[in-house]
Amino acid sequence: MKFFIDTADLAQIKEANDLGILDGVTTNPSLMAKVGIKGEEAVTNHYKTIAELVDGDVSAEVVSTEFSAIVEEGKKLHAIHPNIVVKVPMIKDGIKALKWFSDNGIKTNCTLVFSAGQAILAAKAGANYVSPFIGRIDDASWDGVELIAQIANIYAIQGWETEILAASIRSSLHIVKCAEAGADVITSPLEPILGLLKHPLTDIGLAKFLSDAKTFK
Numbered sequence: 001m002k003f004f005i006d007t008a009d010l011a012q013i014k015e016a017n018d019l020g021i022l023d024g025v026t027t028n029p030s031l032m033a034k035v036g037i038k039g040e041e042a043v044t045n046h047y048k049t050i051a052e053l054v055d056g057d058v059s060a061e062v063v064s065t066e067f068s069a070i071v072e073e074g075k076k077l078h079a080i081h082p083n084i085v086v087k088v089p090m091i092k093d094g095i096k097a098l099k100w101f102s103d104n105g106i107k108t109n110c111t112l113v114f115s116a117g118q119a120i121l122a123a124k125a126g127a128n129y130v131s132p133f134i135g136r137i138d139d140a141s142w143d144g145v146e147l148i149a150q151i152a153n154i155y156a157i158q159g160w161e162t163e164i165l166a167a168s169i170r171s172s173l174h175i176v177k178c179a180e181a182g183a184d185v186i187t188s189p190l191e192p193i194l195g196l197l198k199h200p201l202t203d204i205g206l207a208k209f210l211s212d213a214k215t216f217k
């Protein structure tokens, strides 16, 4: 399972990258706004900085909703850096654009996916990644991890190669459950990734080893 970080914050991207386990980055317009990126030039430069920092796919989202505009925007995003993956929303024109990008060799990530039916359409359109938002599904009293398992089962039966990118991760347990459910990728904020390190018995055990080590040094 690949690890992506879900942020546009350069310090957090660097911290995750320094762990040596980062495979890519996902962003969205809300995450870009959160770090104060404004204007087309600043947006372009920010994506370029991220793509040069991390050796892996970087999802950059279109904000157009009409087929030709999505295609034009996606082509511009793709031209920023070879590792840029065009993130396209799960709407009718988005599906058409995913097919166009697929036919023209541009990698895509289909975002805002909340059902197995939507994941089927994304795979049929040739999306490289499909992004079910598991935290938001949980927020609505459905089971986000169950959706990951359902999509993994469908894709395995059908032999579809679209990678399941579990998004809207809220906890370290989400990451563990997504690994069990068959996600190909998780994209997570930094904290749930760092949370995977934690166990009180590790801290207690290390303290004992370090204190015993003083007796024989």
Ligand code: G3P
Pocket (backbone or CB within 6 Å): 006, 026, 027, 028, 131, 133, 135, 136, 167, 168, 169, 187
């Ligand atoms: O990648 C999509 C993700 O950023 C959505 O996360 O926490 O806004 O539901 P969240």
